[in-house]
Amino acid sequence: MAKVAANVAVAHCIKSVCIERMYTFLGERCPAGKSPAGILPPCRMPRSGAMDVWPKSPAWMISNTKFGLGTMKSLRKTFPSVCGLLFAGLLTQLGAQAPQQGTTPAAPEQNPQTPAPPNRQGRITIPVNQVVVPVTVKDGSGKLVPDLRRDEFRIFEDNVEQKIVYFGVDPTPISMVLLIDNDLKSKDAKQVSESLRSIVAGLSLNDEAFVCRFDQFFHEGKGFVNDQDKLLTELKRTHLDDEPSTGPSSAAIANSPSINGHSATGDAPNIAGAMINIKGQPTKALDDAVYAAAQLLKDRDPERQRRKIIFLISDGVNGPKFNVNNYDTVLKELLRYNIAVYGVGVGSAFFERRFERLSKYAHDTGGDVYYGLKSRAMEGLYSRVTEEARNQYTLAYAPSGTDRGAEYHSIEVRVRREGLTILTREGYYAGAMPR
Numbered sequence: 001m002a003k004v005a006a007n008v009a010v011a012h013c014i015k016s017v018c019i020e021r022m023y024t025f026l027g028e029r030c031p032a033g034k035s036p037a038g039i040l041p042p043c044r045m046p047r048s049g050a051m052d053v054w055p056k057s058p059a060w061m062i063s064n065t066k067f068g069l070g071t072m073k074s075l076r077k078t079f080p081s082v083c084g085l086l087f088a089g090l091l092t093q094l095g096a097q098a099p100q101q102g103t104t105p106a107a108p109e110q111n112p113q114t115p116a117p118p119n120r121q122g123r124i125t126i127p128v129n130q131v132v133v134p135v136t137v138k139d140g141s142g143k144l145v146p147d148l149r150r151d152e153f154r155i156f157e158d159n160v161e162q163k164i165v166y167f168g169v170d171p172t173p174i175s176m177v178l179l180i181d182n183d184l185k186s187k188d189a190k191q192v193s194e195s196l197r198s199i200v201a202g203l204s205l206n207d208e209a210f211v212c213r214f215d216q217f218f219h220e221g222k223g224f225v226n227d228q229d230k231l232l233t234e235l236k237r238t239h240l241d242d243e244p245s246t247g248p249s250s251a252a253i254a255n256s257p258s259i260n261g262h263s264a265t266g267d268a269p270n271i272a273g274a275m276i277n278i279k280g281q282p283t284k285a286l287d288d289a290v291y292a293a294a295q296l297l298k299d300r301d302p303e304r305q306r307r308k309i310i311f312l313i314s315d316g317v318n319g320p321k322f323n324v325n326n327y328d329t330v331l332k333e334l335l336r337y338n339i340a341v342y343g344v345g346v347g348s349a350f351f352e353r354r355f356e357r358l359s360k361y362a363h364d365t366g367g368d369v370y371y372g373l374k375s376r377a378m379e380g381l382y383s384r385v386t387e388e389a390r391n392q393y394t395l396a397y398a399p400s401g402t403d404r405g406a407e408y409h410s411i412e413v414r415v416r417r418e419g420l421t422i423l424t425r426e427g428y429y430a431g432a433m434p435r
Contacts, residue, residue: 130397131411132338133395133411133424134424134425135153135366135393135422135423137423138420144388152417153393153395153414154414155395156411158403158410164397167393168393173204173206173307174203174206174208174307174309175301175308177296177297177310178209178313179312180212183214188315192313193238194375195379198383199382201379202385202387208225209225209226211234211235212292212293213238214284216322283319283322285323286316287320290334294330309367310339311344312343313343315346316343316357332429334364335425336429340362340425341358342368342389343361343362343368343369344372344378345358345371355369364425366426408428408429408430411424411426
């Protein structure tokens, strides 16, 4: 197409210069009513076609030689212009052909850029003789403060300042036991059931969860799940009972917790025995449920590369007479294995202030507690809990200057920036180095 266009342009230029210019020249030189030599005046051909009737050329047509010379001179002047146009047209034509002849298909990239690997959550590599202290820092409005530096933290054990040997800010994978109250009022149970599936939205691909329920008994689930699709399916199938279970129906498993009519702990006896509903008295064994959840988590992270949390969704009601383990025993187990409790208080108990147990577990273990009355509010709280647990600061120190013979050691974390709230565990037990 470029070649054809170039040829047409050249032809148009030659016509304009050679023909149109020449006729303009002739029109200017010829007298009015006369024609130059070789060009007949206008006439009409006779009908007979006889040649003798054609008009004869006037004498000026033959004798006027100046006109012929003028025409030749005009042609001589025009010839260089024509040559220039021809040369320009040739260059245009060659230019149009050059891309077609010289263009070669673009070679494929030899080293295409490979997509960047997904961001991996931080791995904590800390010697076993060091104490790991996860720390959450919030501002006055309750928002996380993510920009603190290492030199802004101070840590104390038994009131003796310790040297921080490790400081980490990378998000950390979560190992979580989701502990759901199975003895809620019908309205509250419905709200919780409708909101459970939204928990998956707050988990990352590296997190894992173990779904359990409790009332008078601890109902252990199917195990830790890190596949979000499988976890979502399990949460959809989790139905909370309108009334608490009153014990196993089979005599063969009368002394053990049950899950769908089967023993939850094999042949382990239930020391508390079969429970019954007592009107006006709470019958839930919340302390025992937290203790059982801690047993599932305590050996889950031997390399200390994950956050271990119990995500407790409950109205906070607890029946002390129905628990084998008291609060101090459960707390000791949680601190020994560095397990934090995060609570979401639900139901009308919010107005009755029954969340003392939830807030106490959260405060003493370095967790947190939130309150929700409706499904939509609960869904937002679930994401806040997992975000907070995953994005804690990680401090570690090698204890020095304290009595290593003592069983319990208190921990205090301070920051130099004012107006901030610090959430961390109150201490640890030396019977087993905190993990």
